[in-house]
Amino acid sequence: MSIAAVPDPRTAAALASRRRRTEAAIQRVHDAIARLRREKAQVNVAAVARRADVSRTFLYDNPEARTAVAFAMAETGKHHGQLLADQADEREATWRERALNAEDALKAAHAEIVAQRTRIGELIGQVRDLEAEWTEEAIQRITTENTTLKQRVRQLTTDNRTLDERLKAARSNLRFQDRRVADLEAQIGDSTVR
Numbered sequence: 603m604s605i606a607a608v609p610d611p612r613t614a615a616a617l618a619s620r621r622r623r624t625e626a627a628i629q630r631v632h633d634a635i636a637r638l639r640r641e642k643a644q645v646n647v648a649a650v651a652r653r654a655d656v657s658r659t660f661l662y663d664n665p666e667a668r669t670a671v672a673f674a675m676a677e678t679g680k681h682h683g684q685l686l687a688d689q690a691d692e693r694e695a696t697w698r699e700r701a702l703n704a705e706d707a708l709k710a711a712h713a714e715i716v717a718q719r720t721r722i723g724e725l726i727g728q729v730r731d732l733e734a735e736w737t738e739e740a741i742q743r744i745t746t747e748n749t750t751l752k753q754r755v756r757q758l759t760t761d762n763r764t765l766d767e768r769l770k771a772a773r774s775n776l777r778f779q780d781r782r783v784a785d786l787e788a789q790i791g792d793s794t795v796r
Contacts, residue, residue: 624664630654631667635674644793645678647671676794687790690783697776704769711762718755722748 634653638645650671651658661667729744 627654627656627660628664628666628670631656631661631670635670639674639678645671645674647675650674687787690779690786693779694776694783697772697779701769701772701776704765704772708762708765708769711758711765715755715758715762718751718758722751722755725751 631650631654634650635645637653638649643649647658647661650656651661656667661671725744725748729741729748
């Protein structure tokens with residue numbers, strides 16, 4: 603014959619009190635997760651434990667609390683990862699656009715320099731061909747034009763050098779951003795694993 607154990611009234615009251623405290627703690631965990639989501643803060647065991655005023659051990663030992671925290675961390679990790687990826691894409695697009703603009707400006711400067719050199723060569727050839735027939739006034743005008751064109755070539759060469767330096771800087775910044783994106787992706791991966 604087996605005798606069914608009837609719990610002592612004090613034991614039953616203690617069990618009921620423990621059950622109510624556990625349910626209240628679980629509700630605080632759910633409330634803390636909801637607050638962290640509203641504030642767009644990172645959800646992790648330490649933050650939930652602080653906000654819910656429970657121990658980390660409770661969050662690991664209680665199956666319902668552990669599931670709620672794990673689910674919230676997974677959702678937050680996905681959202682946070684997507685946000686970081688979007689920001690990285692925006693930065694990369696900006697740097698690429700700047701690099702492309704610098705390359706276009708550099709090509710235009712090269713083309714302008716070539717055109718100016720060609721024009722200078724043509725003018726010098728005309729001067730030599732017609733030098734004997736020209737008046738002093740015509741020679742002076744062409745010399746002035748030649749000087750102006752030489753100054754323009756010097757200016758374009760300087761502009762070309764400046765644009766080349768900007769292009770190098772933009773490429774360097776792009777490489778830095780690529781490394782930063784890789785670091786952020788690694789951090790996202792690390793935070794998702796935790």
